[in-house]
Amino acid sequence: MTPFKIVTSRAIPLPVENIDTDQIIPARFLKATDKKGFGDNLFRDWRYEKNGSPNDSFVLNSTKYRGQILIAGDNFGCGSSREHAAWALADYGFKVIISSFFADIFKGNALNNGMLPIQVSADFLKRIITHVEENPIAELTVNLETQTLETPVGTVDFDIDPYKKLCLINGYDDIEFLISKSDKIKAFEAQLD
Amino acid sequence: MGKTLFDKVWDAHVVDTVENGPQILYIDKHLIHEVTSPQAFNELRERNIPIARPDKIVATADHNTPTKDQHLPVKDPLSKNQLQQLSENCKENNITLYGLGHEYNGIVHVMAPELGITQPGMTIVCGDSHTSTHGAFGTIAFGIGTSQVAQVFASQCLLLKKPKSLRVNVNGKLNKGVTPKDVILYIISKIGTNAGTGYFCEYAGDVFENMSMEGRMTVCNMSIEMGARGGMIAPDQTTFDYVSGRKFAPTGKDLEAKIAYWKTLPSDVDAIFDKEYHFDAEDIAPMVTYGTNPGMGIKITEHIPEYNDASFEKSLAYMNFKKGESLIGKPINFVFIGSCTNSRIEDFRLAASYIKGKRKADNVTAWLVPGSQQVAHQIQEEGLLSIFENSGFELRQPGCSACLAMNEDKIPRDEYCVSTSNRNFEGRQGQGSRTILASPLVAAATAIEGKIIDITKHLN
Numbered sequence: 001m002t003p004f005k006i007v008t009s010r011a012i013p014l015p016v017e018n019i020d021t022d023q024i025i026p027a028r029f030l031k032a033t034d035k036k037g038f039g040d041n042l043f044r045d046w047r048y049e050k051n052g053s054p055n056d057s058f059v060l061n062s063t064k065y066r067g068q069i070l071i072a073g074d075n076f077g078c079g080s081s082r083e084h085a086a087w088a089l090a091d092y093g094f095k096v097i098i099s100s101f102f103a104d105i106f107k108g109n110a111l112n113n114g115m116l117p118i119q120v121s122a123d124f125l126k127r128i129i130t131h132v133e134e135n136p137i138a139e140l141t142v143n144l145e146t147q148t149l150e151t152p153v154g155t156v157d158f159d160i161d162p163y164k165k166l167c168l169i170n171g172y173d174d175i176e177f178l179i180s181k182s183d184k185i186k187a188f189e190a191q192l193d
Numbered sequence: 194m195g196k197t198l199f200d201k202v203w204d205a206h207v208v209d210t211v212e213n214g215p216q217i218l219y220i221d222k223h224l225i226h227e228v229t230s231p232q233a234f235n236e237l238r239e240r241n242i243p244i245a246r247p248d249k250i251v252a253t254a255d256h257n258t259p260t261k262d263q264h265l266p267v268k269d270p271l272s273k274n275q276l277q278q279l280s281e282n283c284k285e286n287n288i289t290l291y292g293l294g295h296e297y298n299g300i301v302h303v304m305a306p307e308l309g310i311t312q313p314g315m316t317i318v319c320g321d322s323h324t325s326t327h328g329a330f331g332t333i334a335f336g337i338g339t340s341q342v343a344q345v346f347a348s349q350c351l352l353l354k355k356p357k358s359l360r361v362n363v364n365g366k367l368n369k370g371v372t373p374k375d376v377i378l379y380i381i382s383k384i385g386t387n388a389g390t391g392y393f394c395e396y397a398g399d400v401f402e403n404m405s406m407e408g409r410m411t412v413c414n415m416s417i418e419m420g421a422r423g424g425m426i427a428p429d430q431t432t433f434d435y436v437s438g439r440k441f442a443p444t445g446k447d448l449e450a451k452i453a454y455w456k457t458l459p460s461d462v463d464a465i466f467d468k469e470y471h472f473d474a475e476d477i478a479p480m481v482t483y484g485t486n487p488g489m490g491i492k493i494t495e496h497i498p499e500y501n502d503a504s505f506e507k508s509l510a511y512m513n514f515k516k517g518e519s520l521i522g523k524p525i526n527f528v529f530i531g532s533c534t535n536s537r538i539e540d541f542r543l544a545a546s547y548i549k550g551k552r553k554a555d556n557v558t559a560w561l562v563p564g565s566q567q568v569a570h571q572i573q574e575e576g577l578l579s580i581f582e583n584s585g586f587e588l589r590q591p592g593c594s595a596c597l598a599m600n601e602d603k604i605p606r607d608e609y610c611v612s613t614s615n616r617n618f619e620g621r622q623g624q625g626s627r628t629i630l631a632s633p634l635v636a637a638a639t640a641i642e643g644k645i646i647d648i649t650k651h652l653n
């Protein structure tokens with residue numbers, strides 16, 4: 001995992017609530033057996049028309065917006081546990097997702113792929129979306145060390161589990177950590193039966 | 194302060210606590226399937242890490258399998274490759290696989306309970322969000338992402354923060370025609386799709402106490418649709434009777450000892466939950482959904498609410514429904530009875546009881562997809578198959594099928610499907626398809642009539 005420290009970028013607003021992982025990556029694209037290339041099909045059925053041509057009104061097809069930060073409506077990532085959703089967002093180039101609420105499994109999947117979900121208040125989310133929609137070149141800065149999100153409409157602190165923060169900053173993953181605890185795990189197993 | 198059912202099972206599985214951080218939770222059973230496991234196997238292979246406890250893993254093929262001609266080679270090359278990789282990975286790592294055509298093959302959340310793999314007091318994970326189903330046994334069971342599948346492969350443990358506790362109480366007597374599916378659709382319609390996020394839910398009250406194991410599984414299955422990682426129901430005599438005698442269930446003295454332990458699991462009377470809801474059984478009626486998330490549900494006799502909200506309107510536009518409209522009388526061309534929510538024997542008994550002696554409407558394509566080979570056999574043995582066939586229905590072979598439409602079982606664009614599955618997301622059952630979630634009873638009635646009817650008027 002690449003270490004995560006500071007991201008400064010423009011942002012892409014997608015103010016739809018309850019974006020489920022079936023929208024992020026539809027099931028028919030889950031047949032691959034590696035993690036690469038899912039970005040091409042990110043938001044596939046919103047991004048393309050029935051005839052396969054790009055849907056100009058969808059934000060990812062707009063020339064106005066770009067960046068490594070996605071700002072999405074409430075309850076982002078609900079539904080299926082498919083990590084393919086996190087792979088698709090990361091593969092497309094997103095490093096940060098901002099929303100007023102994240103579904104549990106998605107949040108964990110994002111963090112396990114070096115992507116930072118930032119939860120902000122509903123009110124702040126609304127303000128930042130309005131601002132970015134009106135000023136597409138506005139830049140946001142995410143500092144994981146200080147746990148701050150700087151935006152033109154104000155700077156806010158965000159929460160992250162201290163252990164997860166450490167993993168993200170150093171690019172560690174849970175596997176190494178769990179293996180380092182194998183003596184404890186073995187001892188636990190021994191008293192099971 | 195007393196402990197909850199969840200606390201008791203959780204605490205019994207904590208290996209260690211990271212200072213200022215998560216806990217290491219031991220996993221008793223790890224269920225895997227073809228779609229969310231290949232990348233985890235690759236990860237371990239690339240890092241040269243062995244699988245810690247292959248004996249605690251059980252694999253099945255379900256998400257991506259055809260429901261017709263399963264004896265023939267799988268046509269879609271990508272699906273075929275995924276299934277092949279699962280077989281190879283299991284073989285290489287000594288993992289039990291109930292692959293396509295095996296007498297125990299089926300949807301992971303149907304086959305594991307019916308084989309007695311699922312037992313009270315366990316921790317069970319699977320790379321599938323509806324792992325919550327197994328909570329019906331008083332088990333901590335939840336869905337995980339593929340990175341976590343790799344973690345369990347490597348260590349038989351997961352790093353987790355203990356979730357908060359939620360209890361949903363439903364007491365009273367259920368009305369006629371109200372099934373466990375209606376109970377959970379009703380709960381979600383009342384509390385919303387993210388009321389459970391960050392929580393593990395316990396369902397309590399006499400409605401759940403009086404429910405069969407199949408019904409409890411239907412309820413726990415949809416816990417994830419209200420955002421909860423999992424749902425649980427306290428194990429009781431119904432649970433013990435269901436588990437006893439199953440293939441991998443304990444026997445004799447072991448079983449007695451287990452049951453004695455399982456009896457200690459229910460939440461203590463003085464246990465305190467972080468959040469609690471109470472509902473009256475009498476208020477629940479047969480339900481349908483009208484929107485694109487499972488929280489958008491109404492009683493079949495109610496009208497679509499009239500909210501002014503962009504996401505709500507987007508959802509109605511997708512469904513091509515209007516605010517204030519009733520769904521009764523809506524012509525329906527597709528009906529799906531299946532998925533890990535409603536593909537157990539009881540679901541087919543219920544559908545058959547309505548269908549018996551009637552004819553399927555000509556406009557309707559109805560897919561009846563059993564959850565497992567064992568359910569398929571039971572359907573035949575109990576004589577339900579002939580009821581279905583005489584009424585013009587076709588029974589397909591087990592699998593996830595049109596629940597997520599990864600195989601060929603797709604609902605065409607713009608068509609409505611009354612479905613017993615758990616998700617009505619845009620395009621879930623096929624690009625551009627529109628899903629109306631309902632119970633097997635409502636689905637069966639829709640297939641007979643070719644339109645949505647007020648089921649409460651058609652029950653004797």
Ligand code: SF4
Pocket residue numbers: 255256300301302321323532533534592593594596597614615
């Ligand atoms: S039936 Fe549907 S919800 Fe259940 S495991 Fe299969 S795809 Fe998931």
